[in-house]
Amino acid sequence: MALIVQKYGGTSVGSVERIKNVAKRIAKTRAQGHDVVVVVSAMSGETNRLVALAHEIQAYPDPREMDVVLATGEQVTIGLLAMALQNIGVAAKSYTGWQVAVKTDCAHTKARIESIDDAKMRADLQDGRVVIVAGFQGISSHGDISTLGRGGSDTSAVALAAALKADECQIYTDVDGVYTTDPRVVPEARRMDTITFDEMLELASLGSKVLQIRSVEFAGKYKVRLRVLSSLQEGGEGTLITFEEDENMEQAIVSGIAFDKNQARINVRGVPDKPGIAYQILGAVADANIDVDMIIQNVGNEGTTDFSFTVPRGDYQPTLDLLGNLKNTIGADEISGDDNVCKVSIVGLGMRSHVGVASKMFRALAADNINIQMISTSEIKISVLIDEKYMELATRVLHKEFELDQTKERA
């Protein structure tokens, strides 16, 4: 008998019929003798409806009040799911974020979980009940309702699993696991039986939408055994995110390929090459709350230097405007940019022990005339910035080059 935390997303609970199906699936897990804690999102479409209502009232809704409104979505689902379970004879009780004391900081609409009180849940499990908890929400240190940001229900599930020391945290979603890349782009993409935590973290941060990155970070921090499964089809094993790197098993050189269109490149040319210039430019961007991703600095001519960096596409024009105003202060020759770019990344634990992975990647792209604009690397990933129109092609080319379509156990 194990303690399992199951998380069902908005699509999985998107209708009365689907809520009833989720109840049946939970009942099956109960019937296998397991204790179950369930985390649910709002019914699909509900959060968007609430956001739209708020924006009709206020152009920039007050974050505290936004959370009051948004948190209702999950609250409806927990009550309905508890009813659906009781209806098929499974004892169940629902809790909002504040009721199980999911304590967060006060950063409304993007709060971070600080602690969870497991007393109530433990008592209910002891009494043989399924415990249902509203995902995405908590209570701030001021006693206000807080929410964790889009996709926050994944984080709620992992945090609950950590607090309860659950044996496994199962994330049910509309895909049946983690794929080598998006199957909509590469039909040959394979579902992985396992993926290491480090690889998953890179994939999540590089644009893979299967798991929210904070939930993966949380799982890593508290060593939560995490599994991604399909809520639509039954019987699959999904993908298990593992911590142990099996020494006997040769690591896959490349495990997965991620891509991300939410990119724009900014160029700052001909600034005086003196200490502090990078801070002067990037500090101003950071102060405007704009996330900088890839950064490159090149030595230019006659004591000047060139900067390039990427920002989310929505921040492209604001960043250009901001630097335009700074142009004289920093003494730049030219501010320019390009918002028709994308980032394609290969991720794999095996890269650590293999040389030549980067050159293999660059050669494959060059063979198809795909020009690389920027490169960024870490121990287990290589990202390139390329023209947006080559995104699908580059992904397919790399998927083939690293033989990700071959059915083999991480060989």
Add this chain to the structure above:
Amino acid sequence: MALIVQKYGGTSVGSVERIKNVAKRIAKTRAQGHDVVVVVSAMSGETNRLVALAHEIQAYPDPREMDVVLATGEQVTIGLLAMALQNIGVAAKSYTGWQVAVKTDCAHTKARIESIDDAKMRADLQDGRVVIVAGFQGISSHGDISTLGRGGSDTSAVALAAALKADECQIYTDVDGVYTTDPRVVPEARRMDTITFDEMLELASLGSKVLQIRSVEFAGKYKVRLRVLSSLQEGGEGTLITFEEDENMEQAIVSGIAFDKNQARINVRGVPDKPGIAYQILGAVADANIDVDMIIQNVGNEGTTDFSFTVPRGDYQPTLDLLGNLKNTIGADEISGDDNVCKVSIVGLGMRSHVGVASKMFRALAADNINIQMISTSEIKISVLIDEKYMELATRVLHKEFELDQTKERA
């Protein structure tokens, strides 16, 4: 400068536009220098939507979970109204029932308020904020979300006014005050400037839907100054519910007329006339959770007696079935009934000091050939049970007979 509690019902906050209008009205009250605590209902239609969802899942939804689902309706409105106020420059903060500790008993879906903690609200008022509280909901002694039953937001408002010792509790609704009777039935019906608490209590309990009866009881218990106003048209004074009977002012003999179609008559004929027989019959009905309203007992022939009483129309058949099963036990000759009946009542404080009010009422009904089936009286009201088809006619006849259409100040 006064402290005013304002309550806006579902119709008043039924759309984004209406929520913005409510915000403007609150801003006006603030601009007059008053402190304002606002209680709101769910947007009209929302509670019905949630109830329907729950019933799709479970034929008889679990009351605890029903409250979890239902309480979201008001939670959405408080957040949106706070945004609307901030949007026009009025500082405001919203609170759910549990946040201001509206403590209730554990009778889910029909909980009763036990206490309210005013500390948070007082601090916000001190800081110059408008405080917005979700009506209809509270937190049970088990820490669960509870709701007060339909119309419970009126009760929330009055309870908050009592806890805060507010100068006035204003109930904004889709009518502009309390009328002598329903204007849809009697076009000559007049809005009353004032009505006494006792009269309002009778009218509410007799079928007038302007105020929920529990809110009136609460107002009476805690001496809350209560006013009914229109949320749709501005500038009216509405109707003030007073506690002081002005000694210098002659009481109206009849202040208002209420009617109620939710009635069915049950007859139990020829039961042995012995002590305890009333309890045997009515106790069984009460045990089935059926409310008995009017009761009549007549001496019959040869040591037998006849009972008649009224129940809500939805309980008509269950009551007949119940007594049918008991017929032999209680030794009744016949169980029969009629569910095409209604109750028409006249209410007025002046009745206490005037004789002949009842005979005047009966004469007026007789003149129009309206047969009276049952009569029930209290110090300040007389109710008659009549054939349902005469309801509107009887109301009009009595409205005219007691000169309620005359514009006069309670003369």
